[in-house]
Structures are given as C-alpha cells and as structure tokens.
Amino acid sequence: MKFEAEGKPEIQKPTESQVKKAIGSLRSYGPSSYASLTNEDGSYVQVAGGGVTCMIEWYEAINKKRFRASHDNPNPTRPDGTVLSFGAGNIPMRSDEWFMATQVTDVFIAFLNGGAFPKYIAWRDAPGF
Numbered sequence: 001m002k003f004e005a006e007g008k009p010e011i012q013k014p015t016e017s018q019v020k021k022a023i024g025s026l027r028s029y030g031p032s033s034y035a036s037l038t039n040e041d042g043s044y045v046q047v048a049g050g051g052v053t054c055m056i057e058w059y060e061a062i063n064k065k066r067f068r069a070s071h072d073n074p075n076p077t078r079p080d081g082t083v084l085s086f087g088a089g090n091i092p093m094r095s096d097e098w099f100m101a102t103q104v105t106d107v108f109i110a111f112l113n114g115g116a117f118p119k120y121i122a123w124r125d126a127p128g129f
Helices: 014-025 101-112
Strands: 002-005 035-039 044-050 053-060 065-070 083-088 088-091 120-123
Touching: 002 014, 002 083, 014 035, 014 101, 035 101, 044 083, 053 101
Parallel strands: none
Antiparallel strands: 002 035, 035 044, 044 053, 053 065, 065 120, 083 088
C-alpha cells in the first residue's frame, strides 16, 4: 500500500494514524490539496479538496473503472455544477458529491484495511472516464 499527498513525501505501508493525520491536513487552497492511497493491484482511492469541501474517487484496477462517491444528503449551498478548486485544477461537482474530511478518512481507512466502504457512500461512474 502506498499513500501520496500533494507536496509531501510518499509513505509506503502507511498506518491508520498517518492516513488520518494527512487527510485532516488537506485544504482546497493550501500546499496540500489532494491525496491518494494505492494498493498492490493498482486500485486506489483519491481525494481532492479538504476540510468540508472534499471529493472522493475510487479506481478499480481489475475492471479499469473509476467511480465518484456520492451520498443521499445533497448540499443545498453547493448546487450541481459548483466547482471544487484545488491544486491540480477545477472539478464541477454534483450537490451530493461534497464530503467532509472525516468521511474521507472513513473511506481511506476502509480501503487501507481491505474492508467494505461506509454504507453512506454510493458510487457512480466518474465523469469523463
């Protein structure tokens, strides 16, 4: 397993505490605004943004499919089309794709441990892939 975050050294075989700390330090407008966790088969989860403005994606290497996380509580202050700006660019989002860093941590820890993703996460095909 390999953890990478913008502007930080790569971590081979990360611990839960290292992942939690790194996800908690991400900021949309900051020196570290995205991160990924990749397993041995090339599958990964990634996050863009930070704090209360996060987007989560999952790539399943065996099927070569990328998915975007969503949930059943759309954000009324961020309607469909609101743009997430972060260090690697701008991503238009749907109102049900905005997550908090604590939720991102739940997804990353589940992936790190080879467990099921949290039940409140739904996955749809990622746009443009």
